[in-house]
Amino acid sequence: MSQDQWNAVDRYLIEHLLPADPQLDAALLASDTAGLPAINVAPNQGKLLHLLARVAGARRILEIGTLGGYSTIWLGRALPDDGRLITLEADPAHAAVATDNLARAGLADRVDVRVGKALETLPLLEAENAGPFDLVFIDADKPSNLEYFSWALRLSRRGSVIVVDNVVRRGAIIDATTGDPSVDGTRRLFEHVSAEPRVTATAVQTVGGKGHDGFLLALVTADV
Numbered sequence: 180m181s182q183d184q185w186n187a188v189d190r191y192l193i194e195h196l197l198p199a200d201p202q203l204d205a206a207l208l209a210s211d212t213a214g215l216p217a218i219n220v221a222p223n224q225g226k227l228l229h230l231l232a233r234v235a236g237a238r239r240i241l242e243i244g245t246l247g248g249y250s251t252i253w254l255g256r257a258l259p260d261d262g263r264l265i266t267l268e269a270d271p272a273h274a275a276v277a278t279d280n281l282a283r284a285g286l287a288d289r290v291d292v293r294v295g296k297a298l299e300t301l302p303l304l305e306a307e308n309a310g311p312f313d314l315v316f317i318d319a320d321k322p323s324n325l326e327y328f329s330w331a332l333r334l335s336r337r338g339s340v341i342v343v344d345n346v347v348r349r350g351a352i353i354d355a356t357t358g359d360p361s362v363d364g365t366r367r368l369f370e371h372v373s374a375e376p377r378v379t380a381t382a383v384q385t386v387g388g389k390g391h392d393g394f395l396l397a398l399v400t401a402d403v
């Protein structure tokens with residue numbers, strides 16, 4: 180199949196299952212206008228995150244990698260009124276766009292955008308007892324995927340769900356010789372997860388408007 184066919188199928192799925200959504204459209208437009216790269220999740224994957232959070236009954240969500248807040252809106256909408264989402268973003272310009280987008284989407288009261296490198300802000304979350312989180316979505320700089328997964332586990336409880344985005348990387352994940360730090364970081368993640376007794380996990384390849392990629396889904400099965 181070609182990228183054109185993947186795009187057409189994505190359009191079909193979205194047309195049938197995802198009604199027009201002015202707030203999400205506005206968020207993407209504002210991100211584009213501000214010059215942010217279009218590396219947000221696809222709409223159908225955003226909805227998958229939303230559904231996972233609802234299936235899990237998530238009341239506390241942690242996101243690592245905000246960009247313009249597109250996936251954050253999908254996740255934030257899954258929360259009950261007293262729910263809370265903390266999203267970590269290194270780039271202050273991205274965080275500013277996300278903060279506006281989240282306010283426009285009516286989520287300012289339950290979403291907290293923390294600016295700073297996640298490996299610096301994650302220890303602060305632990306220090307303030309912000310966890311345990313019911314769902315963690317990891318979608319930031321891929322070389323640090325293993326460190327983020329370790330932090331996600333540390334800030335979880337038995338039953339928490341951890342999702343890591345972009346783990347297939349157009350198939351490059353099977354190649355140990357690319358020299359690409361994002362591939363190597365994600366390969367380290369797989370090696371770690373396969374030996375981590377406190378989680379059970381799977382990963383799924385995806386094709387569509389965002390090309391060939393995939394996500395890892397882990398369930399925490401032990402006290403952490």
Ligand SMILES: C[S@@+](CC[C@H](N)C(=O)[O-])C[C@H]1O[C@@H](n2cnc3c(N)ncnc32)[C@H](O)[C@@H]1O
Pocket residue numbers: 218219220243244245246247248249250251267268269270273295296297298318319320
């Ligand atoms: C793929 S984008 C996030 C997309 C977003 N989750 C979505 O689907 O709408 C990755 C984001 O992680 C941010 N980032 C990169 N390195 C980071 C770090 N060390 N700590 C926190 N955020 C980081 C980037 O600035 C970028 O905004």
Ligand SMILES: [Mg+2]
Pocket residue numbers: 218219220318344345
């Ligand atoms: Mg992603």
